[in-house]
Amino acid sequence: MGRAPCCDRANVKRGPWSPDEDMLLRNYIQKHGTGGNWIALPSKAGLRRCGKSCRLRWLNYLRPDIKHGGYTEEEDTIICTLYKNIGSRWSVIASHLPGRTDNDVKNYWNTKLKKKMMAIDHYQSTSPSTTITTTITTETSVPYNLTTQTSYEVSTDSSSSAEQHNENINGLNNGNYWSGYNGDGEVEAMLFELGFFSDDYDQTQDQVMGDGGPWLPTLTNLWAFSDLP
DNA sequence: AAGTTGGTCAACCGCAGGTGC
C-alpha cells in the first residue's frame, strides 16, 4: 500500500499557473507569510492548488529576489566546481548563488553546463599533458580550491617566441600538426582547431598577435568543447 | 507549408528526514 497523497488530486488544479493564481498567492504571502504551513495555505489564499505546488511556485518563481537566466561566467564556475565537489546537491549549490533556486540551477546544469563539463572531461582524458591550477573566490568570500576543470593552463614553453608560435600555426594551416612542438604541440593544435586561440590569432595576417607568452585558454573558450561528441 | 527534432524550463512525483503527538 502506497503513501497517501498529500492532497485530493481530484479537487486541485494542476499544470501552469495563471496570472490570477500568481496574484492570489503573492498577495496572500506578502500579507500573511507562509504561516509555516503550506498545506493549509491554498485554501486560505483562495487557491485550488496543492500546498506543494504553491510552495514550489513561490520559491521558484514568485519570490521577489529571484533571478532568471543570464548566468555569469563566475556563476558557471561556482556551479561546476561545487558539482565536482559535492555532486547534485542543488539546494546547496543554489545557496551559493544569490537569487538562484535549486530548480533553476538544476535546469541550467542539465541543459547547458553538463554538456560543457562532459566536453571538458573528454578534453582532459585525451590531453593528459595539460595542467589545471587556479583558485577563485566567490562574492561571499568562500574560497574554492579548484582541482578540476574550472580553468586550464596549457603547458607551454614560456620562452617560446611569437615567431615560433606563428611558424607552428602556419604548419597547422598547411595540414601539419604541431607534433613534437615543445612536448605540447598536439594540445595546442587541438585547441587551435577548436578556436581557443581566436583572441591571439589574426586570420587576416595569419599570425599570432600575442607576445609569445603562455597561451591560456579561458573558461569561455573551453566552453567551445560543448560542440564535441 | 508541414512535419520532425532538439532545447528549455515550469511543474509534478515520490522519497527521505524532521517534528510533534
Next chain:
DNA sequence: CGCACCTGCGGTTGACCAACT
C-alpha cells in the same frame, strides 16, 4: 518507540518554442 504529518529535495516529465529538414 511508533505513527502521522509536513517540508525539502532531486529526478523526471511534458508543454512550448525555435530551428531544421
